[in-house]
Amino acid sequence: MDPETIQKTYAVVPGLNMGLFTPKDLGTILQIINRYDVPATKITSAQRLALLGMSEEEMTALQKELKSHIRKTAINGVHYVQACPGLKWCKYGIADSLSLGKKLEELSMSEPLNAKVKVGVSGCRMCCTEPYVRDVGIFASKKGWTLIFGGNGAGKPRIGDIVAKDLNDDEVLVLVKKCLNVYQENSKPRTRTARFMERFGIDSLKEKVFEGSPKE
Numbered sequence: 208m209d210p211e212t213i214q215k216t217y218a219v220v221p222g223l224n225m226g227l228f229t230p231k232d233l234g235t236i237l238q239i240i241n242r243y244d245v246p247a248t249k250i251t252s253a254q255r256l257a258l259l260g261m262s263e264e265e266m267t268a269l270q271k272e273l274k275s276h277i278r279k280t281a282i283n284g285v286h287y288v289q290a291c292p293g294l295k296w297c298k299y300g301i302a303d304s305l306s307l308g309k310k311l312e313e314l315s316m317s318e319p320l321n322a323k324v325k326v327g328v329s330g331c332r333m334c335c336t337e338p339y340v341r342d343v344g345i346f347a348s349k350k351g352w353t354l355i356f357g358g359n360g361a362g363k364p365r366i367g368d369i370v371a372k373d374l375n376d377d378e379v380l381v382l383v384k385k386c387l388n389v390y391q392e393n394s395k396p397r398t399r400t401a402r403f404m405e406r407f408g409i410d411s412l413k414e415k416v417f418e419g420s421p422k423e
């Protein structure tokens with residue numbers, strides 16, 4: 208396409224609770240989409256709905272109308288949480304990934320994280336949310352959750368390291384926070400967890416997070 212014919216357009220991305228929304232919410236969003244004649248919509252890799260191709264004015268107006276559906280950008284916490292349907296909605300699910308995902312979305316840190324932190328939670332070992340290539344990845348087995356840290360699925364991919372297995376919800380939340388604290392204290396701004404872990408190493412991370420703790 209001739210670059211001169213490409214028109215700059217804007218997108219609105221309602222942050223839907225881990226990709227989950229009620230039929231009522233969907234109806235409301237659809238009505239708004241139709242009213243604004245939105246040219247295209249897309250489910251993003253982060254399980255969000257992107258409304259594409261609008262002018263700046265339309266984007267501002269749409270943002271106002273969709274206010275209650277747009278997830279506030281986390282200032283101190285994680286960038287986004289992907290969670291699979293899990294125990295509640297998937298026949299293979301053995302643990303409630305949506306409930307754990309919600310708790311992780313609400314995780315608050317004492318200061319802004321050094322870079323984006325993406326989280327994937329899967330309700331069984333099939334790992335549909337790709338937890339091995341997320342900054343924080345979690346999947347369920349019959350004995351409990353496995354926590355993985357430092358994965359990345361982008362241009363320089365990295366398989367994350369297993370921090371601990373057989374965890375319950377509370378243990379996951381405590382350990383995720385500890386891993387993020389160690390990452391915060393030992394990495395430079397804009398360094399993703401994958402690059403941090405290449406340098407720092409899983410043994411050093413475990414040493415820090417399990418200091419004085421029997422569970423490993």
Ligand code: SF4
Binds near residue numbers: 293294301332333335
């Ligand atoms: S990870 Fe397991 S529980 Fe989650 S959607 Fe995939 S198959 Fe279902």
